[in-house]
Amino acid sequence: MTQSDSAQRFLFENTDMRGERVQLDQSLQDALAPHAYPDAIRTLIGEMASAAVLLSTTLKFEGTLTLQARSNGPVSVLMVECTDKRTFRAIARWDDAQLSPTDIDLHALLPEGQLVMTIDPVKGKRYQGIVALTGDTLGECFASYFEQSEQLPTRLWLSSNGEKAAGFLLQALPAQVEADKTARAERWEHLTVLADTLKDEEQLELPTEELLHRLYHEEDIRLFDAEPVKFHCNCSRERTGSALTTIDPADVREILEESGQIDLDCQFCNTRYIFTEEDVNKLLGAGETRH
CATH class of the missing domain: 3.55.30.10 (Hsp33 domain)
Incomplete structure (x- = not known):
């Protein structure tokens, strides 16, 4: 065996x-x-x-x-x-x-x-x-x-x-x-x-x-x-959120306007992490994501 x-x-x-x-x-x-x-x-x-x-x-x-x-x-x-x-x-x-x-x-x-x-x-x-x-x-x-x-x-x-x-x-x-x-x-x-x-x-x-x-x-x-x-995939919501903060805030606002949320998938395990506008405000700061 x-x-x-x-x-x-x-x-x-x-x-x-x-x-x-x-x-x-x-x-x-x-x-x-x-x-x-x-x-x-x-x-x-x-x-x-x-x-x-x-x-x-x-x-x-x-x-x-x-x-x-x-x-x-x-x-x-x-x-x-x-x-x-x-x-x-x-x-x-x-x-x-x-x-x-x-x-x-x-x-x-x-x-x-x-x-x-x-x-x-x-x-x-x-x-x-x-x-x-x-x-x-x-x-x-x-x-x-x-x-x-x-x-x-x-x-x-x-x-x-x-x-x-x-x-x-x-x-x-x-x-x-x-x-x-x-x-x-x-x-x-x-x-x-x-x-x-x-x-x-x-x-x-x-x-x-x-x-x-x-x-x-x-x-x-x-x-x-x-x-x-x-x-084992070491992805996490915290790490994915950190990656989101590296994106141009203008691009983040555009995605939020179109979809109302941001969906990010781990390329290794396909786990999907969903970030609402409230989530993004907490990550980037309310002032950065408001118009």
Whole structure:
């Protein structure tokens, strides 16, 4: 039986190699439910969400990691935010006029796209890295990102069918156990070559313990307890009201004249927040909203 909606860390004993496995089921369905996404986009969001959770586990910080793919093609924006609490939310923007039912290839959906990773810690400086979407899969694009950014060697394998998703990560840690560079490189190649044999159905269906046994039955692996992963949108009436105060007061007055109220929808979860003229007066000050 699979351990759905969880992230599980593991270590290769007596090495400087670690890994992480994530499985998304109900959490992914919750993130997708507010939107009528085409199948191809549902699949991409599943892969991106898996990657966001996996990468957030590699960072020792309190805050938010955001992955965003952008292009001028059928899919203009694909974004997932993941917190250090392993909660995530996702959004996609696409053009029906450009989107074909046969477009399932990454480059057909996001031609000449860019992948942006942003880290917003509660304490410390914001970090952002950008890489072109040149790989055939999102997993390959992330591998290119880590190669170009000169961070720790990291590989991701991502699977999604639009209903559930899964991801597998391997990372080479700074040398402590094995100092010989050649030996480290050989072990890294050995572990990643075996991970390259992963099939989508294995990723999506097998429990982590069974999956690791199939791949690395000759390795001594320490598997840690699984931690829950959930969909969660952090929108609120207070935050939405704060956003309203950034709009030109003249535009606010015009909307109130036409509709008698202002409706603002969260782009992630589609929750609607309604602000009456009285609400707006309290937010902006009565003098700013009167004629």
